[in-house]
Amino acid sequence: MTSTANYTRIFDSIAAVPSLAPEWRARAMARLNSLTKPLESLGRLEEIAARLVEILEEEHPQCSRKIIFTLAADHGVTEEGVSAYPKAVTRQMVLNFLSGGAAINVLSRHCGVEMVIVDIGVESEFGDVAGLVKAKVRPGTRNFTRGPAMTESELHLALAVGLDLAAIAKKKGYTLVGTGEMGIGNTTAASAITAVLTGRSAAEVTGRGAGLDDQGLKNKIAVIERALAANNPDPAKPLDVLRQVGGLEIAGLTGLMIGCACRRIPVVVDGFISTAAAAVACALQPKVRSFLFAGHKSSEPGHLALLNFLGAPPLLDLEMRLGEGTGAALAMSIIEAAVKLFNEMATFSSAGVSEAVG
Amino acid sequence: MTSTANYTRIFDSIAAVPSLAPEWRARAMARLNSLTKPLESLGRLEEIAARLVEILEEEHPQCSRKIIFTLAADHGVTEEGVSAYPKAVTRQMVLNFLSGGAAINVLSRHCGVEMVIVDIGVESEFGDVAGLVKAKVRPGTRNFTRGPAMTESELHLALAVGLDLAAIAKKKGYTLVGTGEMGIGNTTAASAITAVLTGRSAAEVTGRGAGLDDQGLKNKIAVIERALAANNPDPAKPLDVLRQVGGLEIAGLTGLMIGCACRRIPVVVDGFISTAAAAVACALQPKVRSFLFAGHKSSEPGHLALLNFLGAPPLLDLEMRLGEGTGAALAMSIIEAAVKLFNEMATFSSAGVSEAVG
Numbered sequence: 001m002t003s004t005a006n007y008t009r010i011f012d013s014i015a016a017v018p019s020l021a022p023e024w025r026a027r028a029m030a031r032l033n034s035l036t037k038p039l040e041s042l043g044r045l046e047e048i049a050a051r052l053v054e055i056l057e058e059e060h061p062q063c064s065r066k067i068i069f070t071l072a073a074d075h076g077v078t079e080e081g082v083s084a085y086p087k088a089v090t091r092q093m094v095l096n097f098l099s100g101g102a103a104i105n106v107l108s109r110h111c112g113v114e115m116v117i118v119d120i121g122v123e124s125e126f127g128d129v130a131g132l133v134k135a136k137v138r139p140g141t142r143n144f145t146r147g148p149a150m151t152e153s154e155l156h157l158a159l160a161v162g163l164d165l166a167a168i169a170k171k172k173g174y175t176l177v178g179t180g181e182m183g184i185g186n187t188t189a190a191s192a193i194t195a196v197l198t199g200r201s202a203a204e205v206t207g208r209g210a211g212l213d214d215q216g217l218k219n220k221i222a223v224i225e226r227a228l229a230a231n232n233p234d235p236a237k238p239l240d241v242l243r244q245v246g247g248l249e250i251a252g253l254t255g256l257m258i259g260c261a262c263r264r265i266p267v268v269v270d271g272f273i274s275t276a277a278a279a280v281a282c283a284l285q286p287k288v289r290s291f292l293f294a295g296h297k298s299s300e301p302g303h304l305a306l307l308n309f310l311g312a313p314p315l316l317d318l319e320m321r322l323g324e325g326t327g328a329a330l331a332m333s334i335i336e337a338a339v340k341l342f343n344e345m346a347t348f349s350s351a352g353v354s355e356a357v358g
Numbered sequence: 359m360t361s362t363a364n365y366t367r368i369f370d371s372i373a374a375v376p377s378l379a380p381e382w383r384a385r386a387m388a389r390l391n392s393l394t395k396p397l398e399s400l401g402r403l404e405e406i407a408a409r410l411v412e413i414l415e416e417e418h419p420q421c422s423r424k425i426i427f428t429l430a431a432d433h434g435v436t437e438e439g440v441s442a443y444p445k446a447v448t449r450q451m452v453l454n455f456l457s458g459g460a461a462i463n464v465l466s467r468h469c470g471v472e473m474v475i476v477d478i479g480v481e482s483e484f485g486d487v488a489g490l491v492k493a494k495v496r497p498g499t500r501n502f503t504r505g506p507a508m509t510e511s512e513l514h515l516a517l518a519v520g521l522d523l524a525a526i527a528k529k530k531g532y533t534l535v536g537t538g539e540m541g542i543g544n545t546t547a548a549s550a551i552t553a554v555l556t557g558r559s560a561a562e563v564t565g566r567g568a569g570l571d572d573q574g575l576k577n578k579i580a581v582i583e584r585a586l587a588a589n590n591p592d593p594a595k596p597l598d599v600l601r602q603v604g605g606l607e608i609a610g611l612t613g614l615m616i617g618c619a620c621r622r623i624p625v626v627v628d629g630f631i632s633t634a635a636a637a638v639a640c641a642l643q644p645k646v647r648s649f650l651f652a653g654h655k656s657s658e659p660g661h662l663a664l665l666n667f668l669g670a671p672p673l674l675d676l677e678m679r680l681g682e683g684t685g686a687a688l689a690m691s692i693i694e695a696a697v698k699l700f701n702e703m704a705t706f707s708s709a710g711v712s713e714a715v716g
Contacts, residue, residue: 038569
């Protein structure tokens with residue numbers, strides 16, 4: 001497709017995101033209050049179940065067909081020494097995902113989640129490897145300290161890849177989507193996006209990523225400051241922010257979230273990078289927020305700023321900072337548990353249990 | 359067994375709890391640091407896996423055979439109007455557990471956990487019901503505003519029931535034990551224990567339980583104050599505290615934790631009531647602490663005080679306050695995930711992934 005066609009499609013998808021209807025929440029609450037437990041004693045699990053009812057508009061929502069899309073891409077800004085790992089690790093980790101040895105593989109198996117690995121912009125070619133979705137927009141972004149990370153048409157193509165993945169998820173009957181990513185250098189892009197959208201300084205929202213030392217962190221902050229000065233991104237123009245200081249996997253995830261929202265597929269957002277994509281998606285279309293669950297709180301300092309920006313309390317806080325979709329996988333199991341409680345618990349009347357006195 | 363025999367057995371079990379050997383932690387850390395992930399990026403999951411290695415003293419610990427013991431008992435103090443639910447609900451909920459309709463049934467199925475329901479002190483007789491472990495010490499505790507909840511021999515018998523359950527878990531090959539309970543009135547007992555062991559006032563550590571209103575909460579605090587005045591429990595004598603203001607299910611759980619610790623079975627402690635039992639176990643034998651994982655933080659206000667007393671950060675905080683073992687079930691799945699990551703992830707060298715630079 002041409003860039004114009006992609007742009008139109010993105011625009012149409014943004015416009016197609018529905019609002020949730022409050023009558024479905026009321027129906028969900030009535031059932032929750034009839035189940036054999038003290039009122040509201042399942043805490044956040046009740047809110048999750050109610051939201052699934054609202055999203056799916058079903059008396060008995062299902063979310064057991066779970067899939068994580070892990071999008072991989074490289075970042076030109078790694079030239080500036082912003083990561084503790086060499087760029088080659090993006091490719092190496094993609095191969096590790098494909099052979100089942102990475103953390104996300106273990107957690108996906110444990111949580112009953114299927115996994116799709118997408119090359120949306122890894123620098124090197126993979127050739128003929130089984131199981132990889134090939135959707136490379138370009139071999140890594142440009143170094144955004146010297147100008148935009150992407151052209152407009154590259155951005156549109158990356159967003160369209162995400163929309164395509166959402167369409168595939170819907171067609172194949174997945175009922176819960178998780179986001180994941182791999183890209184050496186991508187906490188630098190996520191920190192830059194976070195600084196712009198939340199109005200905070202680079203120093204406030206930048207962390208050690210995969211393991212920078214003090215000197216490395218200082219350099220990373222300076223690199224982000226230079227990128228912001230070179231591009232001067234405008235928080236009122238989220239697509240420009242994404243194009244200027246984002247990444248191909250981040251743009252793909254933004255497209256995925258918009259695509260899922262307009263198809264009423266709930267999305268579990270993983271950590272810092274995924275939440276940067278979510279922040280762009282919600283800046284473009286606030287209605288997307290209703291379809292998102294924040295999987296966990298990463299120990300990257302910018303993540304909390306983004307979660308607050310989104311008003312999305314994380315489900316888990318296990319001090320993880322790995323990405324790949326690892327936080328999403330664990331949270332998807334919690335969400336599935338909440339929905340099973342909603343569907344499977346006995347009611348006070350069916351179980352013959354007395355209700356509260358007075 | 360006679361009370362003296364039980365007491366000897368309890369005393370012997372307390373003495374038999376082993377200390378963890380630091381060399382196993384060092385071995386665990388070496389493997390964790392060889393796995394394909396940035397150093398320490400799995401956060402608390404790494405600490406969990408390392409502790410399992412220390413507890414089991416195995417290079418590849420296993421914890422997939424999971425069981426929750428849910429102990430049910432009644433409380434004489436319900437005469438004082440301390441619960442929003444009638445006492446009959448303890449029995450009704452036991453029947454709900456046995457027919458599979460309670461929250462803990464749904465979560466146990468979801469998390470692959472087996473469940474055992476134990477009548478350690480429900481007021482009424484169950485007759486011939488399938489699946490219930492009958493270990494009733496007495497039909498509910500005495501009203502502890504007028505004197506001790508139990509006699510010494512009843513306390514020893516309840517502790518011995520817990521020791522027996524640990525022995526069964528070991529014999530049947532379970533590798534991870536979760537605690538659960540059901541007992542209308544048992545937050546009152548747990549709050550009383552918490553006040554004594556942490557040195558806080560009843561008002562600080564008492565909450566609404568299953569759903570008291572303001573007047574009910576005020577009465578509950580006054581009841582606990584009367585119980586403490588009537589029994590004058592000494593925090594330096596944890597068994598006396600348990601006997602005076604505890605409950606039969608709480609004593610059973612204390613015994614279960616001690617029994618598991620002396621057999622090197624890791625235990626996932628559920629919410630407020632279970633943590634009160636854990637606090638007594640650790641007051642009796644501080645080494646028990648190494649074998650415990652705090653499953654979640656309940657929204658009952660006394661729970662945080664107990665977790666701090668134990669120095670046990672909770673794994674989950676989903677604002678649940680249901681008991682039954684519900685928080686333990688979800689946390690057991692997280693612990694299993696941590697151990698699978700430890701065992702199943704590729705290493706940098708096996709996957710051909712570059713390590714950090716410098």
